[in-house]
Amino acid sequence: MSRRYSPxxxxxxxxxxxxxxxxxxxxxxxxxxxxxxxxxxxxxxxxAVLPALPILGVFWTIGRLLAEETxxxxxxxxxxxxxxxxxxxxxxxxxxxxxxxxxxxxxxxxGFGAAFFWFxxxxxxxxxxxxxxxxxxxx
Amino acid sequence: MNNRLKVLRAERxxxxxxxxxxxxxxRQSVNAIEKGRYDPxxxxxxxxxxxxxxxxxxIFLRDGETR
Numbered sequence: 750m751s752r753r754y755s756p757x758x759x760x761x762x763x764x765x766x767x768x769x770x771x772x773x774x775x776x777x778x779x780x781x782x783x784x785x786x787x788x789x790x791x792x793x794x795x796x797a798v799l800p801a802l803p804i805l806g807v808f809w810t811i812g813r814l815l816a817e818e819t820x821x822x823x824x825x826x827x828x829x830x831x832x833x834x835x836x837x838x839x840x841x842x843x844x845x846x847x848x849x850x851x852x853x854x855x856x857x858x859x860g861f862g863a864a865f866f867w868f869x870x871x872x873x874x875x876x877x878x879x880x881x882x883x884x885x886x887x888x
Numbered sequence: 889m890n891n892r893l894k895v896l897r898a899e900r901x902x903x904x905x906x907x908x909x910x911x912x913x914x915r916q917s918v919n920a921i922e923k924g925r926y927d928p929x930x931x932x933x934x935x936x937x938x939x940x941x942x943x944x945x946x947i948f949l950r951d952g953e954t955r
Binding site: 755820821822823826885 | 912913914916917919920921923925926928929932
């Protein structure tokens with residue numbers, strides 16, 4: 750692992766794993782709380798927002814990766830991956846909103862918010878980078 | 889921008905990973921620079937020159953320039 754991953758990437762993976770564990774715990778815990786004994790008022794706001802915090806943590810983690818990675822080429826690849834994710838997410842959300850505006854699809858997102866599509870885009874960007882690297886390595 | 893990294897590596901019997909370790913970057917970075925897909929920053933270019941013990945202009949060449 751030490752040769753394959755840079756220190757920045759190791760930090761990123763460690764932080765990402767921590768936030769993912771926290772998200773998994775919180776999404777089930779908060780779901781249970783709202784099913785069993787729904788809080789009200791400001792407490793409801795506070796409890797409902799808890800699962801969002803680890804996702805914000807993941808955004809911070811990606812920011813730290815870009816700040817800590819000393820390999821400039823790899824940093825450029827991560828930036829490209831993030832831009833692909835942003836373009837993918839904005840495209841999906843823009844099309845979806847117009848479909849909703851003209852009532853072609855029902856309102857709401859069924860739990861699939863902007864962050865979900867951004868992470869899907871991040872995965873797509875990673876695949877794009879890997880394929881581009883492989884194709885160029887074979888040239 | 890063209891460069892002579894591959895030739896200079898071969899003269900020293902270094903693999904891409906050997907050079908990457910000397911530069912403190914990934915093997916993918918060396919591969920990308922070597923193939924001209926990525927132009928290194930000035931600090932990295934200076935480090936590359938230092939590792940080979942050559943001036944920058946003996947390693948990196950403008951497009952169309954040959955040596």
